[in-house]
Amino acid sequence: MxxxxxxxxxxxxxxxxxxxxxxxxxxxxxxxxxxxxxxxxxxxxxxxxxxxxxxxxxxxxxxxxxxxxxxxxxxxxxxxxxxxxxxxxxxxxxxxxxxxxxxxxxxxxxxxxxxxxEHRFGAGRGCASLLYITVSTGVGGGWILNNRSWRGRDSMAGEFGHIMVDPLGPLCVCGSHGCVERLASGPYIGRRAREWLAVQPERGAILRRLVDDDLNAVDGKVVAEAAAQGDELAWESLAVSARALGQAIGSVANLINPERFVLGGGVTKSGERYWDLLRATARAAAMPEVSYEVVPAGLGDxxxxxxxxxxxxxxxx
Ligand SMILES: [Zn+2]
Missing domain, CATH: 3.30.420.40 (ATPase, nucleotide binding domain)
Incomplete structure (x- = not known):
């Protein structure tokens, strides 16, 4: 049996x-x-x-x-x-x-x-080394190196969300500034758009319409929706997220040289333009000799x- x-x-x-x-x-x-x-x-x-x-x-x-x-x-x-x-x-x-x-x-x-x-059953099959990154309410990560989990001394390896990409950036929950999570996660995509809408009354028409002018209803998901419909303010908030992820991915590629970055979580469903910017930023941040792939997760939730x-x-x- x-x-x-x-x-x-x-x-x-x-x-x-x-x-x-x-x-x-x-x-x-x-x-x-x-x-x-x-x-x-x-x-x-x-x-x-x-x-x-x-x-x-x-x-x-x-x-x-x-x-x-x-x-x-x-x-x-x-x-x-x-x-x-x-x-x-x-x-x-x-x-x-x-x-x-x-x-x-x-x-x-x-x-x-x-x-x-993802390594055993999803988008990381056949890959000896990968970093899995999830971008949703927060940003988390997990390593596979030489086909095994790498957890680090304190089981804290893979804290990709708290890599600093902008030392002058906004304060993060971890006490640092300009972390990937603070710039790239869904709640902050929404918050950034709300802040811009409040001070730029002439912009964001599509986004405003999607929430019936209720700025409190602006979250990461509706920003992605508005960007897909051509709202430039919404796209700029998403672009901050894509650049932060790309920047950190490029640096991590330089340091560890893994075969693949596997990206899951709701924010990564923000469309081709988001992925293109993320990949281009990562490519620019990594050395030309460092090769890798950035792919969507295969197993979803x-x-x-x-x-x-x-x-x-x-x-x-
Ligand atoms: Zn942080």
């Missing part, structure tokens, strides 16, 4: 569980629940354990892989905290899951796990769940 792998993805706003047979390429079953706004660590955990048991229907998994949306100490499988949900501080998640399902378990943060997912399948089988730390 095929052994079962249970994959769990604790996201910031939704939780997903999947059950798959070892070696299979499609989930046998998958469940997703949206978290209420007042959820805490206890609630999330109860919900996820429930989903897991529901999928298993009394069967015993051979291994469990877990993706967590926040910093994780990989060696001990302990969640350090969640930036979005209270009550996750220092939870020994691997221990809890192992005890609950009676199976060996690996836990890692979502960007690392998504990198593993399910990269962490597929990665969880892959890490379930990693040897214990």
């Amino acid at each position: 095929t052994e079962l792998i249970l994959a769990l993805d604790f996201g910031g706003t939704k939780h997903t569980a999947g059950l798959i047979g070892r070696g299979e390429t499609e989930f046998r079953a998958r469940r997703q629940v949206i978290s209420p706004a007042n959820a805490d660590g206890d609630y999330d955990l109860r919900t996820m354990l429930g989903l897991g048991h529901e999928l298993l229907g009394g069967a015993q998994p051979a291994a469990v892989g877990v993706s967590f949306g926040g910093p994780v100490d990989y060696d001990t499988g302990t969640v350090k905290l969640s930036h979005h949900i209270p009550g996750w501080e220092n939870r020994p998640l691997r221990q809890i899951i192992t005890a609950e399902f009676g199976a060996p378990t690996n836990v890692d943060n979502d960007a690392n796990v998504a990198a593993v997912g 399910y990269a962490p769940l597929w990665g969880a399948v892959a890490i379930a089988d990693e040897p214990p730390a």
Whole structure:
């Protein structure tokens, strides 16, 4: 009988569980629940354990892989905290899951796990080295080097979002200035456009129309929509994002020389013009001898769940 792998993805706003047979390429079953706004660590955990048991229907998994949306100490499988949900501080998640399902378990943060997912099942197949970058509410990254995850001394490798690309730029949540995340993420694409709309009343007609003149409704998504329809103010805010990403990608290419950069997250769905600028900026920032590809992610929102399948089988730390 095929052994079962249970994959769990604790996201910031939704939780997903999947059950798959070892070696299979499609989930046998998958469940997703949206978290209420007042959820805490206890609630999330109860919900996820429930989903897991529901999928298993009394069967015993051979291994469990877990993706967590926040910093994780990989060696001990302990969640350090969640930036979005209270009550996750220092939870020994691997221990809890192992005890609950009676199976060996690996836990890692979502960007690392998504990198593993793209490497094994998505846009990074056949690539020995890649940096996976997700650009949505925040900007995160995960490394595959020599076909293995590279987590670094503190499990903090791949913090691509906090590379400084403009020392004179705006203050970032991390305390630094002009970080990639502060310039490129969805919420800041929206915020920048709102600030410009407020002081440039003659510009942004298409963007204003899309939100019925309600500037508070301007977010990254509607900016991308307006840019696609030809709004130049909207495009300029997107362009800041594309340039910041490209600048950092070029520098990272110089430093590590990976084969591929795999980009996922909502912001990367901002159209060809966005990708062209991003690629051109990266090319200009990297040395001419440094070659690499920048490609869209292949697994979409399910990269962490597929990665969880892959890490379930990693040897214990
Ligand atoms: Zn930062």
